[in-house]
């Protein structure tokens with residue numbers, strides 16, 4: 001992922017409010033990058049542009065060798081569905097499907113047979129410590145358990161880029177560490193990258209680099225320098 005001079009504002013006229021004011025950022029394969037900064041500093045806006053959910057106003061952004069903004073709606077949806085896994089603050093679980101079926105959805109959409117998809121979902125649920133809840137409905141789970149279901153769903157189709165907005169916000173310390181270890185393991189696999197927006201300083205230790213945002217700018221990047229990157 002490579003962003004240069006990325007700008008985004010919301011509103012118009014007198015109410016125009018810049019959210020990103022020129023972001024330069026690279027993410028390499030095998031890396032877990034955290035985006036950290038005060039509320040309103042632009043973290044979710046940046047994540048949304050990287051994940052192709054929001055258009056930028058200016059600058060460049062190449063994700064998995066594609067510029068989302070140059071793609072039509074079908075191509076965008078296909079690239080997102082195949083190559084990006086999402087973990088949002090709102091878990092967006094489907095209430096009428098079981099936990100295993102929810103996790104299986106990304107595979108079912110891609111045409112995997114139901115039996116195979118659910119078996120994979122059960123294995124992924126075991127990885128997040130929820131195999132015993134596979135047949136429950138989401139409403140029967142705690143917030144932290146639903147968070148882990150959302151993480152299992154984001155990983156099941158082995159996306160090359162995983163974007164997470166506050167993935168540990170509903171988790172206790174031990175569960176948060178367990179989930180971050182799983183995410184870190186995913187980021188280490190060949191051809192993978194992971195971006196985590198977080199306020200949770202208990203998980204900073206899992207980052208390869210931490211980019212600090214303030215007022216729509218990256219003010220510093222901690223961690224090993226990237227060759228050729230603007231830091």
Ligand SMILES: Nc1ncnc2c1ncn2[C@@H]1O[C@H](COP(=O)(O)OP(=O)(O)OP(=O)(O)O)[C@@H](O)[C@H]1O
Nearest residue numbers: 010011018019037038039040041042043044045046
């Ligand atoms: N859809 C929107 N419409 C108008 N303004 C928005 C919108 N989304 C974000 N903003 C504004 O853009 C700025 C950056 O918001 P953003 O949500 O990216 O910050 P953040 O760092 O993720 O904050 P938080 O940590 O509270 O989630 C804020 O001033 C916010 O009010």
